[in-house]
Structure formats: C-alpha cells, structure tokens
Amino acid sequence: MKTIGVLTSGGDAPGMNAAIRGVIRTGIYNNMRMMGVKHGFNGLITGDIDDMDISSVSxxxxxxxxxxxxxxxxxxxTEEGQKKAINVLEVFNIDGLIILGGDGSLRGAKALSDKGIPTIGVPCTIDNDLGYTDYSIGFYTAVETVVDAISKIRDTxxxxxxxxxxxxxxxHCGDIALYSGLAGGVESILLPEVPFDIDSICKKVIQGKNRGKLHNIIVLAEGVSNAYDVAKQILDKTGIETRVTVLGHIQRGGSPVPFDRILASEMGKMAVELLMEDKSGRALGVKCNDIFDMDISEALEVEKQFDVNRYNTAKILSI
Structure with missing residues (x-):
C-alpha cells in the first residue's frame, strides 16, 4: 500500500473534515502518498483528484x-460507471480508497471492494440510520443544533x-427527533417508528394550557407527516395557535462537537491502518465507545433498531 485516496459522498455531515484530516495525516505519518477525490464518486469517475499533504488538512x-x-x-x-472509476484509480496509481458517507456511500465502497479495489467505509451521516453502529459521525452535532433551536423557539x-x-x-429514522426531543424537554416527539394519535397530542396541549403552561413544543421527524397539516389539526381541535419551524439543512452545517471530532479522528486513523494491513471491504463503527470494523456486506444487512427505552423515557418525562 503506497498510495491511498479518500472521498466524501452523499449528504455532508459535521466531522467529515476531521475524518479527512485523520486519514491524510495518518497516511503521511506512515510515509504514504495521499490523494483527495473531489465531488464524491463523480470525481472518481472524471479524475478530479489531487495530491494532499499536511497543509491540505490544516x-x-x-x-x-x-x-x-x-x-x-x-x-x-451502473457497471459502466464503476468500470470508469476503477480505470481512474489505476491511472492515478491509487492502491486503496477510504470512503466517508452514509448507506449509499458504503454500498459504493462494497461495489469497488467486490471488484478487487481495497476499500474502507467510514460512517458519516447525521441521520444515524446505520444499524450496525451505535453512532455515525455528525449525528451528535446535528442533535446539538436542534436542541439549540428548540431553546430559542421555547423563548418565543x-x-x-x-x-x-x-x-x-x-x-426513515427518528433518532435526531428522539435525542433532541429528550434533551430539549419537549412535550411530544413524533417519529416514523411510532404511529401517533393527533387526539393524544391535542389532549396534552390542552392539559398543559389548563395548568398554566404558556408553551408547547412538538418535535416532528420529516418522515412522519406534513408539519403544517399537523399544526392545522391542532389549531382546529384546540383553538391554540400552532406555528411550524422547519430546520432543514441547518442541521447539516456548523462546527462539529468534540464527540464527532474525536470519533472522526480515530476512525480516519483506523481506516488507514486497516488498508496497511491489507484489509478491504470493511466498515468502521462504534459500540459501547469502542471503535471496531466488520465486513461491509454484513454491516449493510444489519437493521436499525429503534430505542424503545429512550422513547419511553422521553414520554414519561414529558407529562
């Protein structure tokens, strides 16, 4: 292993840069040539690739x-697209590739590995929807962003x-809503994993008002329902004005929290070390605060398990 490439694919996530830094500096430390692929798999197909040094990730x-x-x-x-990518890797003499991203990115890493290209997948997605790992890079930063927004919305x-x-x-995964709703102390959390009853939501709104509560905050994951439709139903049933705030892509931006920086740095380092050990088709993950690697095919088959206990905690504490 003399030359390693790194690319980021799919939706961006806070901590990707920290992972890139971990990859590049670990490779340089081990006297390898490091290359950055721009614009994800598009750049891999078109050859949009540059050498990277220590200063590149300062x-x-x-x-x-x-x-x-x-x-x-x-x-x-497509098969044709993958063939183009492999040809580009050969032209640039790239011996191994580290791919940062979510489910689709890991599937791309698997496709290359199946065709003989040494690859390592690093989980980077704010959705935290990969079942094989407790957390993905960027998730906790997104939760922090949402909790900050909830605090501001509570004021108004x-x-x-x-x-x-x-x-x-x-x-399809309600982890951002669940974690931020629990941390933000909201009254109701609506998730794709749990069917919701609008009458129960309205009852909680009315009961809160009757005991003198001056606000009611509901966190809704985008996969559940149209937020404006839910707001109208609450208004129609309770007479209480209900506003909607769609946070959107603000959740993807911002400086990563320390947890994401540390996780990304360690995973970036480990990804390079796995390639140096001639390992391929591996996905990195974290369980009980320990970083591990597993076969990428097996990782992609693990279904995401909904955290019922955490949901029940939020439900109990929001009475």
Missing part, C-alpha cells in the same frame, strides 16, 4: 461540511403562549 478539524466537496452520482451505480413560544412544531430531518 485548520479544518473544527469546520463543518467537507473540503473535498460531495455529490450524489447515479452513474456510479412562551412569550406568545403558542404551540410550536419543530420539523427535523429523519425520513
């Missing part, structure tokens, strides 16, 4: 986004005596 550990940029690439999903909600719905990302 002053980025605290930055959100990804200095390598990212994109989704339908062409890479209290002032006006309103109910507020905060829509967060999570089309």
């Amino acid at each position: 002053d980025i550990i605290q930055r959100g986004g990804t200095i390598l940029r990212t994109a989704r690439c339908d062409e890479f999903k 909600s209290y002032s006006h005596g309103r109910s507020n719905i905060v829509e967060v990302m999570g089309r």
